[in-house]
Amino acid sequence: MLRWLDKRHGRESAAPIRGVTGPKVGRHSGGWAALRKRLEAEPGLRVLDTGYTSPANINYLTSLGHSIYMADLVHDACTGDWKSGTDEDGKPIYDIESYLNATLDFSEKKFDIVLLWTTLDYLPEAFVAPVVQRLADVMNPGGAVLAFFHTRTQGEETVHCRFHVTPTDDVEVQLSEQFPIQRAFTNRSIERLFAGWSGHRQFLAKDSVSEVIMTR
16 A cells, blocks of 8 residues: 555654654545545444554544544454464464454444454464454444455555545545565455355445445
């Protein structure tokens, strides 16, 4: 996505520390456009936004009458001390349950909307399926997850970015704390990951990022 930013503002240096840096650049999002209609039509929803705290997201969603909670899943997974040992091949074993309890434990609150963005592309492999399962556990039936997926792992557009919502069909993209992309998802791998969910709506994009709304 950095190349897309380059075309409008020139190259920005990657954020060396936690947070966001550089300009916010508008990007059309069919997934956000569809989800925004629900948010405007149904006040009083509970929303979970994954990523570094975005005042823009908080202000907009609360102005519509929703409650919003934050969980910086990628930062916490990639910087926390979750390793509990190694297996017989020397690969790390992670204490996934402790990670989930630290990041996605909301005292039995249930969510209607999750803004997952590109989170699953940057999580270590061992965290991906458990995070999706925990999201299923903390969502109300009929709840929706908006997720973006990179279609390739090479190229400047794979830099880690923060997404900010707007009252239009655009989201704003901004460079964030940098973590290496771990994987690219195909349509089939997305379907397998969310097997058992009740709905799947995909939106085409032109910047090597696909968009999906999964319904619980």
